[in-house]
Amino acid sequence: MNTAAIAARHRTLLATGILLGVAGTAATLVQPLLIGDLIEAVALDRSPVWPIVLIASLFVADAALAAGHFYLIGRAGENMVLDMRTTLTGRLLHSRLGAFHRLEHGDVFTRTVADTSVARIALSSSLSQIITSALTTIGCVAVMAWIDWQMLLVTAGCLGVASAVALGLARAVRAAAVTNREDTSDFGSGLLRVLGALTTVKASRAEAREAEHIGELADAARRSGIRVTRLTALLMPSMNVGTQVSLAVVIAWGMARTATGELPIEDLTAFIMYLFYLVSPLVMLFMSLGELQQGRAAVDRVRELAAIEQEQEQEQEQKQGQKQDQGSARDQGSAREQGSKPGSGSGSVPGRRREAAGAIEFREVSFRHHRAAAPALDGISFSLPPTGVTAVVGPSGAGKTTLFQLIERFHAPDRGSIHLGGTDTAALPLAELRARIGLVEQESPLMRGTVRENLTYARPDATEAEMADAIRAAHLDQVVEALPQGLDTPLGEGGTGLSGGQRQRLAIARALLTRPDLLLLDEATAHLDADAEAALRQTIAEVGTRCHVLTIAHRLSATIDADRILVVEDGRLRARGSHTDLMDRDPTYRRLATRQLAPAAEGAAR
Numbered sequence: 001m002n003t004a005a006i007a008a009r010h011r012t013l014l015a016t017g018i019l020l021g022v023a024g025t026a027a028t029l030v031q032p033l034l035i036g037d038l039i040e041a042v043a044l045d046r047s048p049v050w051p052i053v054l055i056a057s058l059f060v061a062d063a064a065l066a067a068g069h070f071y072l073i074g075r076a077g078e079n080m081v082l083d084m085r086t087t088l089t090g091r092l093l094h095s096r097l098g099a100f101h102r103l104e105h106g107d108v109f110t111r112t113v114a115d116t117s118v119a120r121i122a123l124s125s126s127l128s129q130i131i132t133s134a135l136t137t138i139g140c141v142a143v144m145a146w147i148d149w150q151m152l153l154v155t156a157g158c159l160g161v162a163s164a165v166a167l168g169l170a171r172a173v174r175a176a177a178v179t180n181r182e183d184t185s186d187f188g189s190g191l192l193r194v195l196g197a198l199t200t201v202k203a204s205r206a207e208a209r210e211a212e213h214i215g216e217l218a219d220a221a222r223r224s225g226i227r228v229t230r231l232t233a234l235l236m237p238s239m240n241v242g243t244q245v246s247l248a249v250v251i252a253w254g255m256a257r258t259a260t261g262e263l264p265i266e267d268l269t270a271f272i273m274y275l276f277y278l279v280s281p282l283v284m285l286f287m288s289l290g291e292l293q294q295g296r297a298a299v300d301r302v303r304e305l306a307a308i309e310q311e312q313e314q315e316q317e318q319k320q321g322q323k324q325d326q327g328s329a330r331d332q333g334s335a336r337e338q339g340s341k342p343g344s345g346s347g348s349v350p351g352r353r354r355e356a357a358g359a360i361e362f363r364e365v366s367f368r369h370h371r372a373a374a375p376a377l378d379g380i381s382f383s384l385p386p387t388g389v390t391a392v393v394g395p396s397g398a399g400k401t402t403l404f405q406l407i408e409r410f411h412a413p414d415r416g417s418i419h420l421g422g423t424d425t426a427a428l429p430l431a432e433l434r435a436r437i438g439l440v441e442q443e444s445p446l447m448r449g450t451v452r453e454n455l456t457y458a459r460p461d462a463t464e465a466e467m468a469d470a471i472r473a474a475h476l477d478q479v480v481e482a483l484p485q486g487l488d489t490p491l492g493e494g495g496t497g498l499s500g501g502q503r504q505r506l507a508i509a510r511a512l513l514t515r516p517d518l519l520l521l522d523e524a525t526a527h528l529d530a531d532a533e534a535a536l537r538q539t540i541a542e543v544g545t546r547c548h549v550l551t552i553a554h555r556l557s558a559t560i561d562a563d564r565i566l567v568v569e570d571g572r573l574r575a576r577g578s579h580t581d582l583m584d585r586d587p588t589y590r591r592l593a594t595r596q597l598a599p600a601a602e603g604a605a606r
């Protein structure tokens with residue numbers, strides 16, 4: 001995505017618009033000559049009807065051409081914005097999560113909304129303005145030279161100085177405008193950051209501090225905006241001064257020459273009219289050149305964002321890597337396990353259950369986050385059966401969430417491989433892989449829309465019976481019944497309208513509706529009260545008979561029922577076993593369990 005490529009994609013509209021602009025310019029340029037003819041006709045006592053008809057027709061044609069030019073260029077501009085915005089949206093939605101999380105959301109927003117608008121003006125209006133203004137200037141200069149080249153030299157001298165000043169100003173406008181956009185972007189980022197954490201801001205009584213900080217950012221944008229206005233305001237007057245000086249010289253010298261009969265009055269009139277016509281396109285030319293530069297800077301910012309790494313590229317890299325691995329494996333004549341052959345079973349329909357050789361298997365998996373000092377996972381290996389419940393426990397920062405992120409292939413492992421139902425997940429198309437996994441995140445984000453839309457987000461084609469089943473399984477049926485419009489009750493931003501626990505159960509129902517092979521629950525019981533948690537534990541046990549449930553839990557009370565527990569610490573799998581087994585032999589588990597089970601145990605004893 002670069003300036004020329006975007007303009008080239010919309011060349012038909014742009015070219016037609018520019019053509020109309022050029023025709024309009026030609027119509028404008030002919031007018032003074034015809035007015036000269038009219039003056040001559042009146043002076044020589046000839047009929048002025050034809051010159052008047054011609055001039056009137058030209059005025060109408062000029063207006064029609066200007067309107068057509070304006071419409072077509074505006075339309076091309078809007079098409080370009082749509083082009084850039086849809087490309088950006090697609091690239092952002094398909095980006096690798098790691099790369100996306102390194103971006104500032106305010107900056108993404110500014111680039112997608114504001115920079116694309118700036119680019120639109122530059123690529124449509126400015127581009128066409130430069131072409132038409134340059135042609136008008138050349139046309140005016142040519143006709144003026146034809147009328148009287150000596151007076152043109154005088155005019156060029158006066159306007160040349162003014163043009164040099166205007167060119168310097170246009171450059172300064174461009175630099176100031178770039179600073180202004182950066183300041184505006186900083187303001188947007190700051191505001192989004194604060195609004196995203198509004199409850200924390202309020203609870204920390206930081207409203208005044210934040211308001212002052214955001215106010216400073218807004219003021220920086222105001223100051224750079226004023227600088228743009230100040231410089232732009234000087235642009236037109238500098239050209240006007242040049243025009244006025246040259247006009248004074250042309251009139252004084254021209255009248256003197258007219259008096260001696262050296263220069264006909266109609267020529268002087270036409271020359272003065274061209275002089276006026278020349279100023280505006282010259283100013284427009286300088287301003288448009290400045291705008292085009294700004295627009296190119298904006299396109300560069302859009303292009304930088306569009307270059308964000310894509311999941312599909314990751315997929316292709318992995319496939320290539322596997323082809324090479326396969327090739328070398330064949331060379332060595334080593335037959336790999338049938339189930340783990342890359343690509344085996346990858347043609348299955350998303351969401352369809354298959355005879356699984358094992359629900360999920362990690363083989364010596366290591367992964368380090370971007371710029372992290374230590375690996376989040378270090379040589380993890382384990383294998384889980386197709387059904388059952390496994391709890392993952394470990395201290396904060398142990399790598400539990402990262403483990404889930406690798407299963408979903410939000411990141412690719414640096415070493416080792418992950419297998420789902422016997423197939424290397426790197427060989428599965430992303431859509432198929434994710435259709436086979438249900439994920440309930442720590443914060444269970446919900447989307448704007450109704451409860452039904454949220455429930456069926458991953459399966460828009462779900463039937464009423466399937467929905468009712470998922471709602472029942474997540475113990476959400478009474479909550480839905482109590483809502484004013486049942487499933488069709490609209491939810492606010494982030495699921496406002498439901499409690500934290502209700503949101504979490506809705507997220508669980510959404511995951512269950514996809515009938516996954518593997519259900520990943522990241523701290524899914526964190527927001528639930530004791531009753532709801534007990535109900536959910538029952539749900540998890542039931543779901544564990546249909547697929548494998550892998551659940552991260554800080555509340556170890558939720559892990560006691562699990563078929564097995566994986567204890568992760570410092571990115572390593574330090575132990576696995578049942579609750580009683582691990583209580584006996586693993587000090588880390590014992591420490592976590594004793595601390596976290598103590599309140600529950602006390603409660604039970606009372």
Ligand SMILES: Nc1ncnc2c1ncn2[C@@H]1O[C@H](COP(=O)(O)OP(=O)(O)OP(=O)(O)O)[C@@H](O)[C@H]1O
Pocket residue numbers: 101369370371372375376394395396397398399400401402403
């Ligand atoms: N996006 C990231 N960039 C850099 N490092 C990260 C990133 N995400 C996690 N880490 C690091 O990776 C390690 C494992 O993090 P992870 O979130 O997987 O731990 P966790 O066991 O889920 O912790 P918690 O129980 O607190 O949620 C931590 O040291 C963390 O600082």
